[in-house]
């Protein structure tokens with residue numbers, strides 16, 4: 190069974206042509222629960238047919254509400270919804286070609302794997318012989334063919350999760366909705382099932398809408414991600430766009446970034462920050478900037494530097510702390526001049542070069558394009 194991010198990338202590249210999939214369109218979707226809680230403000234979203242699309246955000250931001258509206262389990266207070274180009278805002282759940290996999294599996298523990306998988310087909314009135322063929326095909330597909338007679342309460346968490354997936358897939362929906370399906374699993378199994386889920390989606394060519402609050406999981410799985418906060422989409426983009434170019438402070442923090450600095454003064458491309466004066470690629474309008482630790486180059490102060498003559502930001506620092514992580518090394522740096530006591534974090538891949546020690550003087554070099562301006566919340570791209 191595959192278990193690395195490389196496998197995920199390979200799975201993405203091996204994708205068959207779409208068998209059946211539907212696009213999804215959301216326009217002005219608002220949800221206000223009785224009692225006045227506004228779970229979604231005004232959500233506009235276009236999800237492509239066959240896309241692996243992820244809703245990412247903290248607890249309570251409205252992810253599940255949005256999924257329930259797609260499934261037809263909740264009605265929006267305003268706005269409209271299309272699946273496969275057809276208006277379905279008023280369509281009841283069982284008439285939408287949509288299936289949902291929940292975090293809690295929602296399996297019948299006393300029934301066999303076969304009967305659990307067959308349940309949805311039975312409800313849809315699929316006859317015995319065809320039902321058996323389809324159950325067998327999907328059980329083999331998720332590598333549980335040998336376990337079809339077992340009772341569900343005799344299986345591991347990972348196996349149960351695969352059955353929940355099989356039960357949704359066997360109905361061949363155009364759209365599969367997945368609400369934190371892997372969050373109950375331990376880290377190793379979770380990574381394996383991430384790969385399996387992505388390969389399944391690629392092979393079947395279905396549209397997947399996946400909910401998670403784990404940014405790494407979102408990045409490894411998704412074609413595109415929508416980051417939500419307080420019922421408002423903050424940014425929609427590819428994993429690379431959302432991680433490398435977060436549009437605002439919320440997205441940058443949620444994606445796990447540390448080197449974020451307030452901008453106290455600005456003049457065209459020059460800005461003043463707690464780590465000193467920096468030059469950006471273009472005039473900075475944001476109140477904060479992000480400098481990703483892995484974009485910083487470190488060298489001895491007296492050396493030539495990485496690219497002599499290039500317009501770089503050069504900061505002289507002292508190594509305060511060093512964290513050796515095997516594949517990379519994190520340095521926490523104190524600025525020698527122009528700084529106001531702020532710490533700059535640099536992460537250097539460990540390619541066998543000499544490591545700096547605590548107390549060493551170093552020169553940190555930052556390209557203008559790696560000074561990322563963060564705008565106000567609520568802006569999308």
Ligand SMILES: Nc1ncnc2c1ncn2[C@@H]1O[C@H](COP(=O)(O)OP(=O)(O)OP(=O)(O)O)[C@@H](O)[C@H]1O
Nearest residue numbers: 222223226228247248249250251252253254255402
């Ligand atoms: N039935 C309900 N009645 C009233 N308020 C609700 C109801 N369901 C959800 N909410 C509120 O709506 C907001 C969004 O909830 P939702 O479950 O969509 O968030 P979420 O992002 O899925 O959170 P989590 O990751 O914790 O599941 C929260 O403030 C929640 O308390």
